[in-house]
Structures are given as C-alpha cells and as structure tokens.
Amino acid sequence: MTEPLTTPAHIAQSIGLTTEEVFVGHHAGAAKAMRLENVTVTFGGRAAVRGVTFDAYQREVTALIGPSGSGKTTLLRALNRMHDTVRSAAVTGTVMLGDTDVYGRSTDPTLLRSRVGMVFQRPNPFPTMSIYENAVAGLRFNGVRKKSLLDEAAESSLVAAALWDSVRDRLKVHASTLSGGEQQRLCIARALAVEPEVLLMDEPTSALDPIATKRIEELIGELKDRVTIIIVTHNMQQAMRVSDRCAFLLMGEDRTGELIEFNSTSKLFSEPDDPRTLDYINGRFG
Amino acid sequence: MSSISFDSSLDPILSRRAAIQKIAASSIARRKVYSKVAISVCLLCLVVALIPLVAIITYVAAKGIPAWNADFFTQVTKPEGIPNGGVWNAIVGSLIIDGIAVAASVPFGILGGLFLAESDGPAAAAVRFSADILTGVPSITIGIFGYIVWVKTVGSYSGFAGAFAIAIIMLPVIMRAAETAIRGVPVTLREAGLSLGARRSTVARRVVLPAALPGLLTGVLLAVARGAGETAPLLFTIFGNQFFQANPTKAMEALPQAIYTYSSQPYNDLIQIAWGAALLLMVVILVLNVGSRLMAARLRRERR
Amino acid sequence: MAGGIFAVLLIAFVVAMATQAVPAFSKLGVSFLWGSNWDPAHNHFGVLPFAVGTIETTVIAVALAVPIGLGTALALAYLAPRRLRAPLSTAVELLAAVPSVVYGLWGLVAVAPLFRTTVEPQLTSVLGWTGLLGGPNQGVGLLLAGVILFIMVLPTMVAISRDVLAAVPHDQVEGAMALGATRWQVLRKVIVPGARVGLLGAFTLATGRALGETVAVALVIGNSAHLAPSLKANAGTIPSLIVSSFGEASGTQLNVLFAAALVLLVVGIGVNALARVFVRSVKRSGAASVTVA
Known part of the structure; x- marks a missing residue:
C-alpha cells in the first residue's frame, strides 16, 4: 500500500x-x-x-x-x-x-x-519539565488538552527534530539530562509541535x-x-x-x-x- | 508554479496545524481573562501585604505621639496611678545594653567576616551555615541560653546578661555583612599591599578594613536595628527595673522590656507609656533599617 | 578561628539547654511531652496543649502567608510597575523590622477589638458550619495569634520568594512567551516551577519564624493551658508558655520549661538547616543573589 x-x-x-x-x-x-x-x-x-x-x-x-x-x-x-x-x-x-x-x-x-515559533541562541528547555512535557508545552499553553493530539504532536515534532529515536524510551525524564545539542533539538521540537x-x-x-x-x-x-x-x-x-x-x-x-x-x-x-x-x-x- | 496541488486535509501536518490554531484561537479569550484575573489577584496580594505596615505605623504614631512629652523622656517609670512617669530608665538601659552588645559583637563579627571572605573551604561553609541557622533560631531560646550561661552562673539578672544575649543575635548579622563588605574590596588593592611585602594581617588591618568600612558600618546599623527590637532575650536576662540603673551588673530596664511589661497591664496610663515607647523604638529601628539600606544602595552605585 | 565561634555556640546552646532539661526527663520521663494536663500546682506538666497551640497558630500563619506571600512576590518580581518594585519591596521588608513586641501591643490593643466586634462575628456567620468557630467572640485567641503571626512572617516569605522567582533565567520566560503562553501561563507554568526549591526554602523559613515567635503571640493568644476547642478560644504556644510562666516557675517546672525550650531549639535548628539547604541550592544554580531576611 x-x-x-x-x-x-x-x-x-x-x-x-x-x-x-x-x-x-x-x-x-x-x-x-x-x-x-x-x-x-x-x-x-x-x-x-x-x-x-x-x-x-x-x-x-x-x-x-x-x-x-x-x-x-x-x-x-x-x-x-x-x-x-x-x-x-x-x-x-x-x-x-x-x-x-x-x-x-x-x-x-x-x-x-x-x-510564529522561535528557537533561541542558547538551548532553553524548561528544566522542571520532562522531555514529553517540554515537547507539548506550547500546545498546553494554547489550550490543547486532547491526549491523542498531544501525543501525536509530540511524536511528530520529536521525529522531525531527529530526537525521537534517542528519547522515545525516556519521555518522562527531565529535559536537563539531555546534552546541549539534544536540548536545542528539543527546543526545535517544542516549537514545531505547535505547528507554526x-x-x-x-x-x-x-x-x-x-x-x-x-x-x-x-x-x-x-x-x-x-x-x-x-x-x-x-x-x-x-x-x-x-x-x-x-x-x-x-x-x-x-x-x-x-x-x-x-x-x-x-x-x-x-x-x-x-x-x-x-x-x-x-x-x-x- | 507546478500544476500539482494537494489537498490540505490529507496532509497530517496541515490538518494538525489547522486543529491547533482553531483550539488556540477559541481559547485565547478565556486564557487572557484568566491571566488578567490571576495577575489582578497577585497585585491585590501586594496591597494586602502593605496594609499592615501602613496600619501599624499610623496606629502606633497616633497612640504614641500624645505620650511624648518632657516627662516621658526624662522621668523613670512610675507605678500605676502616679503621674509624670516616663521611660528614661528604659532609654538609658537600652543604650547601655545595645552599646555593650555592639562593642562585643563587632570585633568577633569582623574577624569572622574576614575569615569567611578569605577562605572558601568547607570550614567557611560550615561557619556560614551555622551562622545562618543561628539567625533563624527562635530568639526566646537565645534568651534562655543567656539565662543559663550568664544569669545562673553569675547569680543575678544584669544588663551584661542582656547584652550577651543581644550580642549573639547581632553577631551573625555583622559577620555576614562584614563578609560581603570585605569581598567587595578590589583584589588589586589587596595584591598591591601584599606585593609591597606587607603581611596578610597588616594588609587586612591597613588596607582591606578601611576600604570595607562603609559596608561594615551598614552591617552594624542593621545589626543594631535587629538587636534593639528584640524582647524575648531580654525577658530572661535583664529582669526589668522601674528605677534608674546605669550599672550593667545590675538588673536593668530596656525599651522592649518596658513595652512588654506595660502593655499587658490593665492601666491606661501605663499602656499610654507603652505606646510612647513603642513609637520611639519603632522610629529608631525603622530609621536604622532604612539608613543602612540607603547606605548599602549608595555603596552599590559607587562600586559600579 | 573567630568563625568557629558559631559552631561552638550552636553546640553550647544545645548542651546548656539539655543539662537544664535533664532533671525534667529524669523526674517525669518523656511522657510529659505529650501529656495534655498542665497544672504545675499539682505537678502535672503536660505540654501537649502548647505544642498543639504552636502548630495551630503556625498553620494559620503559614496558610495565609503562602498564597498571599507568593502573590506579593510575583507582583514585586514581575507584575508591579517597574519603578515601584524596589520601593514596595523595601516597604514589605520593613514589616520585618518592626519589633515583635510592637506587633503584640498593636495586636492586643488595636486588632483584638476589631476581631471581637467585626472579624470574628463575620467569619462565624460564614464559616460557622465548620465547627471551628464555636464559643464567644473575644478578640484574643488562636485566630488573632495566627493572623498576627501571618503579618510577621509575611516579609520573610515575600523577600525570599521574590528573589528566587526573579532568579529564574530570563530565557525561560522568553521560551514560554515565544510558544504563545499568556503572561500568567509564563508565571504559573515556568517561573513558579523553576523557583520551587527556593520557594520551599521561603516556606520553611517562614514556618520556623512562626514556630518560635514569642512575645507577640504571648500578648494576643490569651494564654490558656487547655486545648483550644475553637479557633476563637484562648490558647498557648510553647514560646508563650515559657515566657508567661518563667517568672513564677521553680524546681521541676523550670526544668520542664527548659525541656520545652530545648525542643523549640532543636526544631528551630532543624527547620532552619532545611531552609538554608533549599535556599542555598537556588543560590548556587541561579544567577541572582538571594538575600535572606
């Protein structure tokens, strides 16, 4: 197919x-x-x-x-x-x-x-949130509550930011545990999840x-x-x-x-x- | 343009974008109202927090000013029913007790501050930690400590015992202020002294301390403001004395003690004296406090 | 080392207090710590009513100080007009400079009548169903002590909270803003969580202050040795017990008061140590300096 x-x-x-x-x-x-x-x-x-x-x-x-x-x-x-x-x-x-x-x-x-999303000079993931919560933070800010939509957007944006494969098993882990490059990609995913x-x-x-x-x-x-x-x-x-x-x-x-x-x-x-x-x-x- | 066009409803990204934008747009009004309400509540909290300050200052002033007359400042406290009482004995007592406390705590405080400023090891961390804890320990326990260590040992309540307790309260304040002041002295100044062959102790005495003097003074003012208002430590150490007593080996009166004693008496003329004393104490402490803040702010500006 | 004096002092504190408290434990065991009957004339020294009173006044004070203090701190750090922030912060902090005996006098003479005639009747008519507000309106009592304590611990709560909230890195704020967060969402979802350890420190320090406050409470709580049946009833706290009965105490009673002071001291040291650890960790990770009142 x-x-x-x-x-x-x-x-x-x-x-x-x-x-x-x-x-x-x-x-x-x-x-x-x-x-x-x-x-x-x-x-x-x-x-x-x-x-x-x-x-x-x-x-x-x-x-x-x-x-x-x-x-x-x-x-x-x-x-x-x-x-x-x-x-x-x-x-x-x-x-x-x-x-x-x-x-x-x-x-x-x-x-x-x-x-209009934005990615900054220094990676600035929210350190108190998990990787998943970082990815969907923008959606939550914008009033999205539907779990299926959040999950779908989180996966899609993390895939797009080339982060999904390395974090799919630890979505609940704090974002601060990621390396600098990964943090910046998480910030990109976070911005993409809102589909700007x-x-x-x-x-x-x-x-x-x-x-x-x-x-x-x-x-x-x-x-x-x-x-x-x-x-x-x-x-x-x-x-x-x-x-x-x-x-x-x-x-x-x-x-x-x-x-x-x-x-x-x-x-x-x-x-x-x-x-x-x-x-x-x-x-x-x- | 290429002739290929595609249906946006088939593109998962475009359809998700449309869904998200719809939700965002439909929730924005609610979110903004919620935001405005919550922010208003915060600002309201600020107003609520300021009410007691305004209330207490105006109330104490309104009650205290009528008590201020020549007798108030020159006469000793008298028992209820006898007119022309004052707090002269308490003023002198407070001056002596707080004076001794400052004299005792300043040298230790500055030495401690020097130590903290010059060393960053675990010892300094431990000292800083215990000093911070000491600042937060209930002041009543400091009074009881003064009672056990001084009053029980010497065998009598005294101004010295009170000064001992107050000094313990002042000490950590002075020390932390001294540390900050000394750390603020430019390293180059210190190195210049050392490079001239001076010993560390000489540099500390001749170069660092004079340069840190304004900061030290700020700390001392703050410490006095802190110590002069303390009541609980005095209750267990100076006993109170309605007669004039300037000998610190004897039981003495002090302003906080006088306020506490008279405010719980059912006599209006004594409560009147308590208001006068409360106003006096509050004005002195607020002036010291604001003064030290202004000095600190000026120091920061000059450093920049 | 001059600095070592503090470690020595703290140890000396505990040791001195303990030596004076030992006779109480040797004569009475440890059970007096939770006995509920305080009657020195008949050698009953149960301090439970005072321990409960201490906890109750502290809970009232902190329950008011946490939300109002947090709101005030947010206002001072982010919401009030920029030019007013520093002077208003100073104003709130000056509340901490007012001597506690002045609070006590003010509470007793100015606030207690207001409570008797207005606050307590109003509160009873609204919340009477909870059963917490039985008995006559008398002004002095648990509730007034709790409210005066709240005013006294508020500056501690506000000053530290404001500093730790302001220390949350600005790029976090921008990150949230750029995602379409409202102003409140930035504060609630990013700044408050980002400062949570320091806020816990502020809460702990405020609790410590409330637990140990003496003269103001002694003047407005009504000093009763019984478990308070109502928030409006007279009660006592451990510090108010010590200060109000110290003068006439002797023998075993004095030892019991020292034992109570020892408990207060140990709790005070523990609470403050905990608070400093919280506030320190913020200081280490955050950029801004944290001033501790």
Missing part, C-alpha cells in the same frame, strides 16, 4: 524532481509566508534597525546575515513581537504573516506567537559544538517542507549551507542596522549586487 501523496517531498519524488526544483525553482509563483515592509525597530527613540523590506517564502530558509550590531536579532524578534515586553521598544512599518498584519490592531501577540507557519531561529548553533551544529544544520534542511524558516547567523558558511535566500544587514554610519541586499543565497555569495556585500563576503572569506 502506498502512502498518499501528501508532503512536497513525496510529490517531488513522484514526478522525478527534487523538492527544490518543485518549489524554490519557481520563485515567481512561490507563496510568501512573511512579508516585511519598511520595518524599523527603535529603542527609546533610537533606531536599532531601519527600513527593512523583504519577503520570506514558504518552504524556504531565509538567512539574516551581517556583522554584530547590524540588527539581525533585533529584526528577528520583531517578527513574533518579542519586543512587546520592552516598554521603550517600538516597531514601525508592516510585517505580514500570510494575510495577518502582525502589528495589526486586531492581532493578538500571544496568538500570533503560536503561529514560520520558525524563527536566532543563531541556534552558537552555543553548540561542531558535531551538534552539523546535526542542527541538517535538520534545518529537512524542516523547510514543514515550516518556513528565518534564521539569524553570524556564520557565513552556515548561511550558505542552509539558506535559500539571504538578507545582508550592515550597521550604517549612525549605528543603525540597514538591509543592504536581499538575494538568493547563490547569487548573494557569488555575484552580489551591492559592493558592500562583496566586501563583507571577501573580508570574511579572506
């Missing part, structure tokens, strides 16, 4: 193409998961990042790169309204999640965050060793059929390896981050449009 043709990977396989060719190869028609228009984030009136416009496409990984201070993380945190708790922070411009205006009057930030439309990753491998980093990078490639990924990284090789498109940010003269170039990753790293991008890439690659 064959599986129904459901995931893009299945579909691609069935017509003899790679997933990339099916979806990334058709930019003009690919759906936009998130659109940023002239987005500016200010703290106490001072802009940290200004006037950013680009689109993040479905089933793609979009990387935000640039030197430190260029506002990558600040920009990323604007996309799920994490700046809301900082009183001096203000976000202007437009962020659209599908048809939802992220900063719209009728948009609830709590509800929005169940549609977009997953924001803020330098997810910066606290990990090279082997754990490699596993997360592989994971990112596997996940993009499931969720649109926007990743901040300071590591250009990583951006090249994992992303389909890149947004290059740079700190301007007034110490405010600006978007210099947004392009497909292959184009940005081989023949960028902006000379500053070239300088940065060359500087980095020696």
Whole structure:
C-alpha cells in the first residue's frame, strides 16, 4: 500500500524532481509566508534597525546575515513581537504573516506567537519539565488538552527534530539530562509541535559544538517542507549551507542596522549586487 | 508554479496545524481573562501585604505621639496611678545594653567576616551555615541560653546578661555583612599591599578594613536595628527595673522590656507609656533599617 | 578561628539547654511531652496543649502567608510597575523590622477589638458550619495569634520568594512567551516551577519564624493551658508558655520549661538547616543573589 501523496517531498519524488526544483525553482509563483515592509525597530527613540523590506517564502530558509550590531536579532524578534515586553521598544512599518498584519490592531501577540515559533541562541528547555512535557508545552499553553493530539504532536515534532529515536524510551525524564545539542533539538521540537507557519531561529548553533551544529544544520534542511524558516547567523558558511535566500544587514554610519541586499543565497555569495556585500563576503572569506 | 496541488486535509501536518490554531484561537479569550484575573489577584496580594505596615505605623504614631512629652523622656517609670512617669530608665538601659552588645559583637563579627571572605573551604561553609541557622533560631531560646550561661552562673539578672544575649543575635548579622563588605574590596588593592611585602594581617588591618568600612558600618546599623527590637532575650536576662540603673551588673530596664511589661497591664496610663515607647523604638529601628539600606544602595552605585 | 565561634555556640546552646532539661526527663520521663494536663500546682506538666497551640497558630500563619506571600512576590518580581518594585519591596521588608513586641501591643490593643466586634462575628456567620468557630467572640485567641503571626512572617516569605522567582533565567520566560503562553501561563507554568526549591526554602523559613515567635503571640493568644476547642478560644504556644510562666516557675517546672525550650531549639535548628539547604541550592544554580531576611 502506498502512502498518499501528501508532503512536497513525496510529490517531488513522484514526478522525478527534487523538492527544490518543485518549489524554490519557481520563485515567481512561490507563496510568501512573511512579508516585511519598511520595518524599523527603535529603542527609546533610537533606531536599532531601519527600513527593512523583504519577503520570506514558504518552504524556504531565509538567512539574516551581517556583522554584530547590524540588527539581525533585533529584526528577528520583531517578527513574533518579542519586543512587546520592552516598554521603550517600538516597531514601525508592516510585517505580514500570510494575510495577518502582525502589528495589526486586531492581532493578538500571544496568538500570533503560536503561529510564529522561535528557537533561541542558547538551548532553553524548561528544566522542571520532562522531555514529553517540554515537547507539548506550547500546545498546553494554547489550550490543547486532547491526549491523542498531544501525543501525536509530540511524536511528530520529536521525529522531525531527529530526537525521537534517542528519547522515545525516556519521555518522562527531565529535559536537563539531555546534552546541549539534544536540548536545542528539543527546543526545535517544542516549537514545531505547535505547528507554526514560520520558525524563527536566532543563531541556534552558537552555543553548540561542531558535531551538534552539523546535526542542527541538517535538520534545518529537512524542516523547510514543514515550516518556513528565518534564521539569524553570524556564520557565513552556515548561511550558505542552509539558506535559500539571504538578507545582508550592515550597521550604517549612525549605528543603525540597514538591509543592504536581499538575494538568493547563490547569487548573494557569488555575484552580489551591492559592493558592500562583496566586501563583507571577501573580508570574511579572506 | 507546478500544476500539482494537494489537498490540505490529507496532509497530517496541515490538518494538525489547522486543529491547533482553531483550539488556540477559541481559547485565547478565556486564557487572557484568566491571566488578567490571576495577575489582578497577585497585585491585590501586594496591597494586602502593605496594609499592615501602613496600619501599624499610623496606629502606633497616633497612640504614641500624645505620650511624648518632657516627662516621658526624662522621668523613670512610675507605678500605676502616679503621674509624670516616663521611660528614661528604659532609654538609658537600652543604650547601655545595645552599646555593650555592639562593642562585643563587632570585633568577633569582623574577624569572622574576614575569615569567611578569605577562605572558601568547607570550614567557611560550615561557619556560614551555622551562622545562618543561628539567625533563624527562635530568639526566646537565645534568651534562655543567656539565662543559663550568664544569669545562673553569675547569680543575678544584669544588663551584661542582656547584652550577651543581644550580642549573639547581632553577631551573625555583622559577620555576614562584614563578609560581603570585605569581598567587595578590589583584589588589586589587596595584591598591591601584599606585593609591597606587607603581611596578610597588616594588609587586612591597613588596607582591606578601611576600604570595607562603609559596608561594615551598614552591617552594624542593621545589626543594631535587629538587636534593639528584640524582647524575648531580654525577658530572661535583664529582669526589668522601674528605677534608674546605669550599672550593667545590675538588673536593668530596656525599651522592649518596658513595652512588654506595660502593655499587658490593665492601666491606661501605663499602656499610654507603652505606646510612647513603642513609637520611639519603632522610629529608631525603622530609621536604622532604612539608613543602612540607603547606605548599602549608595555603596552599590559607587562600586559600579 | 573567630568563625568557629558559631559552631561552638550552636553546640553550647544545645548542651546548656539539655543539662537544664535533664532533671525534667529524669523526674517525669518523656511522657510529659505529650501529656495534655498542665497544672504545675499539682505537678502535672503536660505540654501537649502548647505544642498543639504552636502548630495551630503556625498553620494559620503559614496558610495565609503562602498564597498571599507568593502573590506579593510575583507582583514585586514581575507584575508591579517597574519603578515601584524596589520601593514596595523595601516597604514589605520593613514589616520585618518592626519589633515583635510592637506587633503584640498593636495586636492586643488595636486588632483584638476589631476581631471581637467585626472579624470574628463575620467569619462565624460564614464559616460557622465548620465547627471551628464555636464559643464567644473575644478578640484574643488562636485566630488573632495566627493572623498576627501571618503579618510577621509575611516579609520573610515575600523577600525570599521574590528573589528566587526573579532568579529564574530570563530565557525561560522568553521560551514560554515565544510558544504563545499568556503572561500568567509564563508565571504559573515556568517561573513558579523553576523557583520551587527556593520557594520551599521561603516556606520553611517562614514556618520556623512562626514556630518560635514569642512575645507577640504571648500578648494576643490569651494564654490558656487547655486545648483550644475553637479557633476563637484562648490558647498557648510553647514560646508563650515559657515566657508567661518563667517568672513564677521553680524546681521541676523550670526544668520542664527548659525541656520545652530545648525542643523549640532543636526544631528551630532543624527547620532552619532545611531552609538554608533549599535556599542555598537556588543560590548556587541561579544567577541572582538571594538575600535572606
């Protein structure tokens, strides 16, 4: 008995193409998961990042790169309204999640965050919860009580985060017993379990060793059929390896981050449009 | 765009996403109301917690201020029915007892603090642990300890016995404050002294302690605030004395003792004196407490 | 070593108290510890009513202090306007600086009449069915002692709880927020569980304070040697027994009081040791400093 043709990977396989060719190869028609228009984030009136416009496409990984201070993380945190708790922070411009205006009057930030997941620099599983409870924490926050749905989501997300095989027998064990890399994958699973439309990753491998980093990078490639990924990284090789498109940010003269170039990753790293991008890439690659 | 389209209801992920978003959206109103109510309850708890402070300060002030007159501060306590009584004997007694207690506990406290600040071994941990426990031991047991060790041995109640008990209460407070103050002295300063060939004890005396002085003073203020308000230890050691007595080898009066004695008497003029004494004690202790906090806050700012 | 003085002191404490308590045990055995008849004139020294009174007042105090203290601590650590947090924290902590004898005087003169005329009648009409509130409304008694104790232990509960709650790493808060948790869900599901060991320490320290408080309780509990039939009835606690009968005690009675003090001391040391272990472990793992009142 064959599986129904459901995931893009299945579909691609069935017509003899790679997933990339099916979806990334058709930019003009690919759906936009998130659109940023002239987005500016200010703290106490001072802009940290200004006037950013680009689109993040479905089933793609979009990387935000640039030197430190260029506002990558600040920009990323604007996309799920994490700046809301900082009183001096203000976000202007437009962020659209599908048809939802992220900063719209009728948009609830709590509800929005169940549609836009986030993975942080340092693994931050909830240490007092078991692995299982970590995986379903987001579902419980969002009011899901049905055991079958929780179990299904936990397994699916742990499988997707390449953690299921190693933890299936110890789901009741505290999350703090996992290694750093496993903890970060648990955090990815935790975010995936809510089935967000977009997953924001803020330098997810910066606290990990090279082997754990490699596993997360592989994971990112596997996940993009499931969720649109926007990743901040300071590591250009990583951006090249994992992303389909890149947004290059740079700190301007007034110490405010600006978007210099947004392009497909292959184009940005081989023949960028902006000379500053070239300088940065060359500087980095020696 | 590829012509292949797929039915979202067949994709387990898309259908789960739809289910989860539906549940999240339908529960958000309830969750937010619940959140708001719970947070309001917490803020209400804060208000409830503040009510007694306001109530006790205003009540004691309202009752105590009328008791404050020249006689109150200059006369000794008199039996019920005899006018113009005061708490002069209790004020002097408190000053002497707490003065002796400070004088006795400060040297030990500073030495202990030096030891704790300079050593991180299991011995220091044990000392810190027992000091912390001593802080939490019921103060009545400290009074009884003072009775057994001092009053029974010497054969009489005395100001010294009271000072002994109060000093035990002050000691851990001073020591922990001293430790913090000494740890705050920059290592470079200490090393500079040592590199000049000075001995550790000399460096401690000439360099570390002067630099830590403001912090030490903060700790002493806090310790006095703590010790001066204690009643239970005094009840078993100084006995109380309605006459003027400045000789600490004899039974003495003290403010907390006077408040305790007079508040349980059925005479209005004595209760009046108790209110006056309560206000005096409370004002002194709150001033010491707030003063030490302000000093500590200023120290922290300067360090930064 | 100057520091060693504490270990010596603690041991000296127990030893001194024990030597004075021994005659009580040799004359009366250990059964007086749970005898319920306290009548020194006829050589009956059952301290059970006082032990029960101690437990009852402590339970009342802690049962009020835990929820209200936790709510206050959450408010001070996360919910109150930022600018007000430090001054309000100080205000609550100042409650701990007010001398206990002042609490006793205030409780006896100001709060007891309020209890007699308002609180006790109201409470009886609402909760009278429980059978815990029989007898006349008289102001002083178990309930008043418990409530005054609650006010006295509240700052301990709040100060430590606030510190351990604030010490929960911020990335935990963000992790929960990013999953779509409401503000309360972040507090309830992540911050409170994350601080639970330290909160246990705060609870234990508050219990220790309530168990040992003396003069305030002695002034407002009504000092009775009988098991209280009602929360409104007069009662006694071990500390209030010691302080109220010490003056006229001699001979065996004095030894019994020392024995009671020994029990109090041992329980006090045990409770505090436990609390410090809890609070320490938080201090070691958490980043923020924990100040212990």
